[in-house]
Ligand code: G6P
């Protein structure tokens with residue numbers, strides 16, 4: 001395939017922020033008397049902030065009003081942003097920077113397609129901003145993955161037809177979003193979980209241009 005753009009999810013593909021999300025959701029859950037485990041945290045991957053909160057509340061069988069939910073979500077986000085503001089370039093996942101450089105050198109466009117409203121600060125703190133031709137994040141979209149909106153906007157921003165785009169995703173909802181957008185998708189993680197992806201690899205350190213063209 002003639003790949004003209006690569007669109008990357010952020011959390012779990014480029015950086016491992018799941019641990020920070022977990023710590024801050026756990027702190028909130030503790031305050032609410034909800035038992036929230038690392039296993040539960042898997043359900044929050046790729047899911048928007050408010051939906052994540054709803055899942056945490058569901059786990060604890062706790063009901064809150066819309067106004068209370070807003071307040072709880074922003075409390076969690078304050079703790080989360082405090083942690084990510086201390087992120088360093090060495091927190092970029094193995095092979096991510098190298099693969100981004102490889103893709104850029106090959107004249108292929110790069111875009112970010114993330115549900116996070118904190119993508120800008122994470123790219124900034126880890127020194128990755130210059131590697132992206134376009135950044136589409138939670139501030140630019142109204143429909144969450146598995147809706148393809150975030151990836152379609154990414155393709156549009158780099159002016160590439162979706163059929164020439166390859167998406168990199170670690171979440172099932174993200175894989176579905178890419179396919180719904182008419183794009184090819186490389187899953188990052190386990191082939192059992194990401195079975196719908198065109199190719200599944202453990203991480204970007206396992207990726208090269210040959211595999212990209214064969215997707
Ligand atoms: C990504 C992460 C999710 C997170 C979401 C929103 O998709 O995988 O775990 O809930 O972004 O992140 P935000 O930074 O906007 O709270």
Ligand code: MG
Nearest residue numbers: 009011012170
């Ligand atoms: Mg992700």
